[in-house]
Each structure stands twice: as structure tokens, then as C-alpha cells.
Amino acid sequence: MNEHEIDSKIRDAFASVTPDIKASVLSDCKQKKGKVIAMSNTSNNENKKRPVWGWIAAAAAALLLIAAAPFAIRGAQGGAKAAAVSVMIDVNPSIEMTVDSDERVIEAIPRNPDGAVLLDGMDLSGSKVNVAVDAVVGSLLRRGYLNELANSVLISVEGADSTLCERLRGELTLDVADLLGNGDFGFAVMSQKLSDDPTVSGIAEDYGITVGKAQLIASLCAADPAYDVSSLAALSINELGLISGRKTLESVETRGTSSDRAYIGREAALAKAFEHAGISSAEAGNIEIEMDIENGVMVYDIEFTAGGTEYDYEIDAVTGEVIKAENEPADTQAETPKPTAAPDDSASAQHIGRKAALRAALAHAGVSESDAYDVDIESDKENGRSVYDVEFKAGGNEYDYVIDAVTGEVLRYETESASGSAPTAKPSSKPNSSSYIGRDAALDKALAHAGLSLSAVSDIEIELEKDDGSAYYDVEFRSGSKEYEYRINAVSGKVISNSSEHAGDHHDHSASLSLIGEDRAWEIALRKAGLSMNKISGKDIELDHENGVYIYELEFRCEGFEYEVKINAATGAVMRFEKELDD
Amino acid sequence: MPEPCESICRQNAANEAAELEKCIKSLAEGDIDAMGPLYEMTKTSVYAYSLSLLKNSSEAEDAMHDCYIRINSSANRYKPDGKPMAWIMTVAKNICLSRLRELKKRAELTEEDWHSMLRTDDIQSNLHVAEMLEMLSDTERQIVLMHTIAGFKHREIAEHMKLPLATVITKHTRALKKLRKYYREGEGA
Numbered sequence: 001m002n003e004h005e006i007d008s009k010i011r012d013a014f015a016s017v018t019p020d021i022k023a024s025v026l027s028d029c030k031q032k033k034g035k036v037i038a039m040s041n042t043s044n045n046e047n048k049k050r051p052v053w054g055w056i057a058a059a060a061a062a063l064l065l066i067a068a069a070p071f072a073i074r075g076a077q078g079g080a081k082a083a084a085v086s087v088m089i090d091v092n093p094s095i096e097m098t099v100d101s102d103e104r105v106i107e108a109i110p111r112n113p114d115g116a117v118l119l120d121g122m123d124l125s126g127s128k129v130n131v132a133v134d135a136v137v138g139s140l141l142r143r144g145y146l147n148e149l150a151n152s153v154l155i156s157v158e159g160a161d162s163t164l165c166e167r168l169r170g171e172l173t174l175d176v177a178d179l180l181g182n183g184d185f186g187f188a189v190m191s192q193k194l195s196d197d198p199t200v201s202g203i204a205e206d207y208g209i210t211v212g213k214a215q216l217i218a219s220l221c222a223a224d225p226a227y228d229v230s231s232l233a234a235l236s237i238n239e240l241g242l243i244s245g246r247k248t249l250e251s252v253e254t255r256g257t258s259s260d261r262a263y264i265g266r267e268a269a270l271a272k273a274f275e276h277a278g279i280s281s282a283e284a285g286n287i288e289i290e291m292d293i294e295n296g297v298m299v300y301d302i303e304f305t306a307g308g309t310e311y312d313y314e315i316d317a318v319t320g321e322v323i324k325a326e327n328e329p330a331d332t333q334a335e336t337p338k339p340t341a342a343p344d345d346s347a348s349a350q351h352i353g354r355k356a357a358l359r360a361a362l363a364h365a366g367v368s369e370s371d372a373y374d375v376d377i378e379s380d381k382e383n384g385r386s387v388y389d390v391e392f393k394a395g396g397n398e399y400d401y402v403i404d405a406v407t408g409e410v411l412r413y414e415t416e417s418a419s420g421s422a423p424t425a426k427p428s429s430k431p432n433s434s435s436y437i438g439r440d441a442a443l444d445k446a447l448a449h450a451g452l453s454l455s456a457v458s459d460i461e462i463e464l465e466k467d468d469g470s471a472y473y474d475v476e477f478r479s480g481s482k483e484y485e486y487r488i489n490a491v492s493g494k495v496i497s498n499s500s501e502h503a504g505d506h507h508d509h510s511a512s513l514s515l516i517g518e519d520r521a522w523e524i525a526l527r528k529a530g531l532s533m534n535k536i537s538g539k540d541i542e543l544d545h546e547n548g549v550y551i552y553e554l555e556f557r558c559e560g561f562e563y564e565v566k567i568n569a570a571t572g573a574v575m576r577f578e579k580e581l582d583d
Numbered sequence: 584m585p586e587p588c589e590s591i592c593r594q595n596a597a598n599e600a601a602e603l604e605k606c607i608k609s610l611a612e613g614d615i616d617a618m619g620p621l622y623e624m625t626k627t628s629v630y631a632y633s634l635s636l637l638k639n640s641s642e643a644e645d646a647m648h649d650c651y652i653r654i655n656s657s658a659n660r661y662k663p664d665g666k667p668m669a670w671i672m673t674v675a676k677n678i679c680l681s682r683l684r685e686l687k688k689r690a691e692l693t694e695e696d697w698h699s700m701l702r703t704d705d706i707q708s709n710l711h712v713a714e715m716l717e718m719l720s721d722t723e724r725q726i727v728l729m730h731t732i733a734g735f736k737h738r739e740i741a742e743h744m745k746l747p748l749a750t751v752i753t754k755h756t757r758a759l760k761k762l763r764k765y766y767r768e769g770e771g772a
Contacts, residue, residue: 003759003763006731006762006763007731009715010712010715010716010728010732011731011732012712013701013712014627014630014701014728014732016709017630017700017701017702017709018626018627018630018631019630019640019644019647021648021651022619022622022623022626024648025618025622025648025652026615026618026619028648028652029615029652030615198659202657202659202660206656226745228673228676228677228680229677230677230678230680231677231680231681234684295680295683295684296680296681296683380720381720381721381722382719382720382721387720389757439752440748443748443749454738454748458736458737458738459737460737460748460752461752462749462752462753
């Protein structure tokens with residue numbers, strides 16, 4: 001049994017359950033062809049109808065001006081002039097104004113239902129565009145679309161005359177910033193000149209959002225390809241403004257700061273992360289906080305270092321819940337390790353914390369904390385349940401525990417004789433893992449030595465190993481038909497040893513590697529089990545390669561028991577012997 | 584594994600990518616007939632991936648449907664880069680995630696177990712797989728399925744899941760270790 005057999009079993013299983021929906025897909029695709037998706041707004045509307053602020057009077061004055069203006073201007077105006085520029089305003093209501101070469105509004109068009117509500121009873125035609133924009137902003141305030149929780153406006157300008165576009169963009173941005181600057185909840189005005197990129201109009205069409213918002217999303221995706229359009233499309237302009245944050249977006253100018261008052265705030269988020277990591281704010285350095293979206297949820301993305309460890313947190317921006325917690329030894333050796341205790345999140349309200357999880361595993365294994373090394377604790381989810389996956393080595397054995405993160409109960413465990421021919425002696429002094437270069441750096445060193453780029457290799461395996469107190473990374477990868485094996489000093493990054501060989505079936509190596517052979521392996525396994533060949537059934541033997549050692553993995557059944565034996569294929573040493581009830 | 588098989592597999596993967604890109608291009612040009620072969624080549628990957636995210640077979644089926652509709656409507660936005668599968672899986676991911684958000688909002692999603700999700704007439708062999716998959720964490724399961732069914736490389740999975748490469752490799756190794764162990768139990772059952 002090997003990885004490929006597992007693979008094909010999984011493939012078969014899913015192939016057999018994949019539903020046949022080809023006919024309905026094909027017929028729907030045909031129907032969909034040529035259909036234009038109606039504009040609808042997907043942003044949240046919950047921030048509407050906020051209290052009105054006193055200073056809105058200023059904006060209201062502009063509105064009065066508008067109410068009077070059309071008569072005067074209309075009278076003077078002869079025929080309709082051609083549109084020179086389009087000005088779009090997105091908050092949640094979205095409005096587009098076509099503007100002629102005299103900078104007067106030809107028509108104001110709502111681009112979503114909220115836009116229609118906003119424009120109801122307002123006639124902006126014939127007004128100067130700056131006056132019209134002021135009026136729109138005034139109405140946005142009055143109706144509570146702009147408020148202390150959502151204070152961001154996106155202005156997009158589109159037109160053939162790029163000088164005019166650029167000038168209008170600049171002037172209108174300043175106007176709106178001035179108007180909002182009078183308020184007491186800050187503001188953010190983002191502005192951009194629209195390109196005629198078909199990708200942008202495609203996004204707008206697909207998600208039923210305005211072209212202005214679509215271009216902002218496209219800029220965000222260009223700045224960080226990790227974003228996906230659909231989750232950004234669901235966000236409000238204010239949320240997009242928060243995510244844009246300190247990122248420099250090409251073609252988007254931002255004045256002011258989007259409000260994060262709907263969220264717990266940076267300080268509170270940072271405090272949550274510190275609490276989870278079990279460190280004090282004084283211990284942390286290199287703190288970076290950014291707002292981000294993760295699976296459709298607004299999060300604070302927090303990074304900091306403390307005690308030679310790099311922490312990466314994602315905190316739910318609304319609930320303060322820790323969504324992601326990762327830590328790893330800081331990659332840079334230059335960093336001065338602070339003498340802090342190991343991270344401990346025992347303070348976390350729901351979870352027992354890494355330390356407690358380790359204690360539970362150690363207690364179960366009967367291993368004292370000082371005897372354990374190579375400790376690796378990961379928080380994980382299993383079937384919706386939060387667990388800690390605790391791995392450690394002690395006394396030549398490898399332990400792998402799954403601990404319930406809430407109750408501390410041992411859900412599963414595995415014990416295995418540590419890989420290698422003989423149990424590794426416990427290092428006399430525990431190497432300080434914070435000074436290791438890290439797996440990625442070890443891989444880089446190996447790749448550099450092999451003269452290969454990351455994209456040229458596959459089947460990468462990296463393991464941190466310790467031997468006689470010195471630590472190294474065993475790095476394996478494949479490029480073309482060649483398999484490479486490197487041993488990299490975990491502290492200095494120096495290549496200790498390397499080898500490469502043409503990949504082939506491991507069985508082909510048996511002869512050249514002077515292995516004990518399958519017959520001998522069976523002999524050893526059966527002797528260990530106290531059985532003879534004619535008594536057993538369900539025989540399976542496989543030559544495997546683990547951590548640079550060839551191993552025979554044998555399986556067989558006898559009298560209701562299932563046996564699993566691992567034998568060092570070179571020395572014949574029994575590395576693992578398992579006998580369990582065959583259910 | 585024997586080298587010739589490996590190189591044939593790689594060759595096949597490259598051919599399939601080229602074939603898929605051709606289909607996407609045809610779709611972009613309005614040739615809906617290209618959906619048939621594209622569907623056949625990708626259906627198991629799309630379904631398995633949707634299932635691993637949504638954990639509900641009828642939701643996964645709906646997501647799969649939406650995914651192909653979206654592939655058709657956005658085919659003109661695919662920029663040929665030799666990785667059509669990555670694009671298709673991103674489309675699937677987007678659909679599943681927005682569906683998941685909706686479902687969570689309405690609190691309607693009841694997680695099925697893998698036994699019921701892999702239920703077929705040929706129940707025996709699938710039961711083993713269901714059991715094996717239940718041993719894995721959500722992340723491990725997604726990695727295994729992407730690697731096994733969609734044929735993603737570790738690097739591609741890392742890009743797709745926005746995880747560090749080393750994390751993907753470690754989790755995959757760990758998952759395979761668990762699978763090897765539980766494979767036997769399934770066989771014995």
C-alpha cells in the first residue's frame with residue numbers, strides 16, 4: 001500500500017459520487033448567453049439611516065442652492081450638449097452624472113436602488129458639477145449613508161479628455177474632503193480616473209456593482225493577487241477603503257482614513273492577539289496591523305515578533321475572535337531573542353492553550369516536560385472541533401497527540417519509534433529552536449546549491465531532525481526525473497551533505513543497496529510475532545523510504561489480530577511493531 | 584514510483600491543461616459546445632473541492648452548477664498562463680465561499696459526515712475513503728483532495744490556500760501518514 005493506491009482510492013470514491021449535472025449546466029449556459037445582468041447592489045445596507053449631525057447644515061445650504069439653480073441655468077441653456085465626462089459617486093448609494101464640456105451636469109442617473117432614493121426630488125441637471133457633487137454629499141449625510149461607521153466616498157471620473165478628467169477628479173476630491181472635513185467622524189475620499197479596461201466592466205457586470213467600485217476592486221487585486229474578486233465585491237466602499245489602508249494602489253488617490261468604528265479597533269485586536277500568545281505588549285516588536293478580508297469576514301491581520309518567535313494573527317474585526325494564530329521561529333538570526341517564556345495562550349477564554357495541551361499529552365504519555373524535545377503544537381480543526389495537534393519526541397519515541405482544545409481530552413494518539421535505525425539519543429542540551437533558519441530558508445539553500453528554482457521542483461519534503469545535539473533540515477525534492485536529498489545545518493544553513501539520483505521504483509534499488517530482502521524481512525517480522533508463514537493471511541510488504549532510511553512495511557493478519565511491522569531494510573532492525581484487534 | 588509512469592502523468596497533465604485552455608478560449612468566443620469536454624475533465628475536482636468546503640452534498644452540487652455557469656460567463660477574463668485548473672478552482676472557491684457566507688448568515692448549513700457524502704451503490708470501497716477522510720482536519724483534507732484529485736502541486740496549493748509552502752508540505756505529509764494508518768483499518772472492516 002502506498003500513496004498512489006490511497007490516491008486512486010480517493011479518486012475513485014469521488015468520481016463515483018460526482019453528480020451528473022452536465023445537461024443542466026449546458027442548457028443554463030445556453031440560456032445565459034447574451035443575457036445582461038441587471039444592476040443590483042450587493043453592499044450591506046445596515047449603515048443607513050444614522051442620526052443626522054448638526055454640521056450637515058453646511059451641506060444643506062448647498063442643496064438649497066441646487067434647488068434654485070436649475071431654473072436659472074435651464075433658461076439660459078439652449079439645446080442639450082454632448083457629455084464630455086462622467087462623474088460617479090459611490091458610497092453605498094451609487095450615482096453617475098454625465099457632465100458637458102462646461103462642467104455642467106446633463107443628467108444624474110441612479111446606479112442602484114439607494115441611488116434612486118438619494119436622487120428622489122433632486123434635479124441636478126444644468127448645475128455646475130462641483131455644486132451637484134456637494135449636494136449629493138449633503139444628501140448622503142442627511143440621509144445617514146455617511147456616518148461615523150461608514151465615512152468613505154469613492155469618486156470616479158471617466159472621459160476622453162484626460163486633462164479635464166484629471167482636473168475634475170482633483171477639484172471634486174478636495175471639495176468633498178472639505179465638506180466632510182467639517183464633521184466629527186473623519187472621512188475618506190478615494191478618487192480615480194476610470195480606464196476602459198474590459199476586465200473592470202466584466203467585474204461590474206458579473207457582480208452587479210458600479211464600474212467605479214469594480215475598478216477599485218481590480219486595483220486591490222492588482223496590488224495583492226491573493227484577493228478574490230467575489231469577496232471584495234460584497235464589501236462596502238468603506239470596507240474597501242479599510243482594506244486599501246496603507247497599500248499604495250495604482251491610480252487611486254486617498255485622502256483621509258476610512259472609519260473602523262464598526263469594528264473592535266486596532267488596539268483591542270492587538271490586545272486579543274497578545275492575550276492569545278500569552279505575551280505582554282512590552283515584549284512585542286515589529287508590530288504590523290492591517291485590516292483584511294478572510295473568507296468574507298473583516299479581520300485585523302496582525303504580525304509581531306516576541307522572544308525570537310514570529311506571530312501571525314487574524315482577529316475577527318467584529319467579534320474579536322482569534323480566527324488564525326500562527327507562530328514560527330523568527331527567520332532572521334539578527335533578531336535578538338528576548339528571554340521570554342514559551343508562548344502560552346492559556347488565557348484564552350475558550351481554549352485550554354498550547355501549554356495545557358502539551359501537558360495533557362505529556363501526562364498521558366508519562367513523559368516529563370524536560371524529557372520532551374522537538375515539540376510541535378499546532379491548533380487545528382477536526383470535524384468542526386478545535387483541537388491541538390501535539391507532536392514531540394522523547395526517549396527515542398515520536399509521539400503524536402490530538403487534544404481537544406476546549407476540554408483537554410486526549411482524542412487520539414500515536415507512538416512510533418523515532419525514525420532512523422536506532423532511537424536517537426536525546427540531545428544533552430536542547431538547541432534553541434529560535435535560532436534555526438526555518439524550513440523555507442533551508443529549502444532555498446538546497447535549491448541554490450542544486451541550481452534549481454522553486455518552480456522547477458516538486459514533491460518537496462522538509463523535516464527538521466536532531467542528532468547528538470545538532471539540528472539539521474533534511475530536504476528532499478524532485479526535478480524532472482531526478483531526486484535530490486539535502487542535509488542543511490539548521491542554524492548556519494550550510495549544506496552538510498547532498499545527493500541526487502534518478503528516480504525510479506524503489507524496488508529496483510534493492511539489489512544495489514544491499515538490503516536484507518523481502519524474505520528476510522518476513523522472517524524477522526514473523527519471529528517477532530511468534531508466528532509462522534502458513535498461519536498468516538492478508539500479507540502485504542512494501543519497501544518505503546522515510547527520512548533517508550529504507551524500510552520494509554509489513555502487514556498481515558492472524559487469528560483476529562492485525563499486525564503492522566516496520567523493519568529497517570538495511571539492518572533488519574524492527575523499528576515498529578503493532579498488534580491490534582482486527583475489527 | 585516508476586519513472587516512466589511519472590513522466591507520462593506529467594505529460595498528460597500538460598496535455599490536459601492545453602486542452603482546458605482551448606475549451607476556455609472557445610467558451611470566451613461564445614462556443615458553448617466547449618463546456619461539455621471542460622465539464623468532463625474537471626467535474627470530479629470541482630465537486631470534491633466544493634464538497635470539502637461546503638460539507639454538504641446538495642450544496643456542493645449547487646455550487647458545482649454555479650461554478651460552470653460562472654466559468655462560462657467569465658471565460659473571456661481568463662488569461663492563458665498554462666494553469667487553467669488553478670483558475671477553475673479559484674472560481675469554485677469564490678462560489679463556495681460566498682455560498683458558505685450566505686448559509687452561515689441563514690444558519691442553514693448542516694454538516695453531513697463524509698459517510699453520507701460519499702454514499703453510492705458501491706458503498707463498500709467508499710466507506711473506507713469516508714473513514715479515512717474523517718481522520719483528517721479540514722485543511723489537511725482540502726490539501727489531500729487538491730493534490731490527489733485536482734493534481735495540484737504543493738506550491739499551487741499554497742498559492743490557492745494562501746498558506747506558506749512549508750505548512751502545506753507538513754500538513755500533507757502528516758495527512759498521508761494518517762491515511763496510511765487508517766487505510767488498513769478500512770480494509771479490515
